[in-house]
Amino acid sequence: ELLVLMSQCLEPRFVFPALGGLLFGYDIGATSGATISVHSAELSGTTWFNLSSLQLGLVASGSLYGALGGSILAYRIADFLGRRIELMTAAALYISGALTTGLAPNFVVLIIGRLLYGVGIGLAMHGAPLYIAETCPSQIRGTLISFKELFIVGGILFGYLVGSYEIDVVGGWRYMFGFSAPLAAIMAVGMWSLPPSPRWLLLRAVQGKGPMEDNKKKAMNALRRLKGPSASDKVLTDEIENNLSSIKAAYADQAEGSIFQVFEGASLKAFTIGGGLVLFQQITGQPSVLYYATSILQTAGFTTASDAAKVSILIGLFKFVMTGVAVLKVDNLGRRPLMIGGVSGITVALFLLAAYYKVLSGFPYVAVGALLLYVGCYQVGALLVYMGYLMSTEWFEQLTCLVFQLSFGPISWLMVSEIFPLRTRGRGISLAVLTNFGSNALVTLAFSPLQGYLGPA
Known part of the structure; x- marks a missing residue:
């Protein structure tokens, strides 16, 4: 598979x-x-x-x-x-x-x-x-x-x-x-x-922004290029017609609401949850750890720039491996427990990092371990969870679910995509994206001045 x-x-x-x-x-x-x-x-x-x-x-x-x-x-x-x-x-x-x-x-x-x-x-x-x-x-x-x-x-x-x-x-x-x-x-x-997206070509036709027959022909040619010359005309035609039918049904019965409807009723509650998750995804420090990893490692005992840069590779590699596990196993795990477990691990990681600067300055690998723990909890701890399932040991499952989980990384966006009512989903997700980039930019901008004003810890 x-x-x-x-x-x-x-x-x-x-x-x-x-x-x-x-x-x-x-x-x-x-x-x-x-x-x-x-x-x-x-x-x-x-x-x-x-x-x-x-x-x-x-x-x-x-x-x-x-x-x-x-x-x-x-x-x-x-x-x-x-x-x-x-x-x-x-x-x-x-x-x-x-x-x-x-x-x-x-x-x-x-x-x-x-x-x-x-x-x-x-x-x-x-x-x-x-x-x-x-x-x-x-x-x-x-x-x-x-x-x-x-x-x-x-x-x-x-x-x-x-x-x-x-x-x-x-x-x-x-x-x-x-x-x-x-x-x-x-x-x-x-x-x-x-080629252009066949579905986009059909959408433009349904919206009245292009001739239907011309766009159907363009969509057919685009689909043939995507599927290769071995695809039969019947298969292509059936897929085009199915796509067209689904777009017409969605466009007729599920028209998207205005931006103001996101702040009403169930949509407001969904935006409070989804936008809140995305906001906290950033202000819990994720941009600081990634954008300033080498700088943080320099202050954590790896004084030469080259040493700090090499250790930052370890953080990137760990994040990459754990993300791969997340992609393959995310649908087997629940949303809310993973968020709670992941945030718990993030809290422990940040306290460890602060403790290094205050009382454990002679042990630079404490800082590295804290950064790895942070990245693992932020992105994915599914590997240990999966091992727990294979081992069938209840204590191991409970421990790993508490400390290492799929946290803010993929879960926040999965929840954002699921909780909005269909009518306001597009607008709601757009606002969540703006919240994400806006808060990310503010946190990244503020990190260097805050570190100078308050100190690394």
Whole structure:
């Protein structure tokens, strides 16, 4: 089953959209090392290296503010552009943002580049899951969308690796940020070679924004390119008609509510829960741990930049492995118990990290262990839970369910997608995305000034 799934993941209709997620993750990982490099008198290779804590926070969070703007832009124009063009636009913004940042002659241009890259993130995070969902086989659609999360975490790991390699190079931050440009070029060429989403073409026809027969023919040609020449005309025609019928039924009976209806009745309760989960997902420190992993490790005893960057790879690798387990096992586990168990583990991890700075400063691996525990609880502890099921030992299950669980990472978004009434689901999820990027940007911006004002602990 896993081999079949992996073969599906190697298809261009999944790989090229998912590169948008990988490039988002890469930015997170690369920023961890770049914030050290750009701020160092020896390594920055600039005359304007002496950045304030607020300026350093802007370097780290600039792409997130761009992503917030990109999300708003996607909300307005994505259906007009279509999934394929949206992702090609995202790739172009990735390229321009990476090159502008990598070649920046001063701080202002650096931030402009970070914002441009972020707008690409906002468009990619909107368009990628839609293109995958609308073009991939229905029986593995949910799993493939979940695999996009794995691509994001793989990008984080890749960013840590590049950062570790370039951390001792003068001007290494330019290479860290600029390296995403060729990856984005591959994404752009790949999306250009793919057809438009057949379902989007049919949706435009149902909405009266395109001739029905012309769009059906275009959808048929797009579906033939996706399925290959071996697919029969009857199979393609049946799938087109089934898609058309479902779109007509959804469009007629389940019209989406206005933005204001999200703040009424059951939708308001759903937004309070879903938006609250996404908000706490960020303000419990996840952006700080990922964007500033190398900096945190430096203050935790790994004083040289290269040592801290190498240890950050361990955090990225652990996160990647646990995310892979989550993708494969998430449907076997419940939502609420996992959230409670995961948050409990996060609390323990943060207390351990603070304790290191206060009373355990002679044991730097306490800090590393705390960061690993945090990442594991945030993303996934399903491996230990699964081992508990295999061992059939009640005490082991209870212990692992208490400390290691699928926490904020995947569970928050699963709950957000499930709890909104159908009529306001699209608007509600859009607001949750804006809450996510907005709070993420604020936390990332605030970390460096807060650390200077309050101290690491």
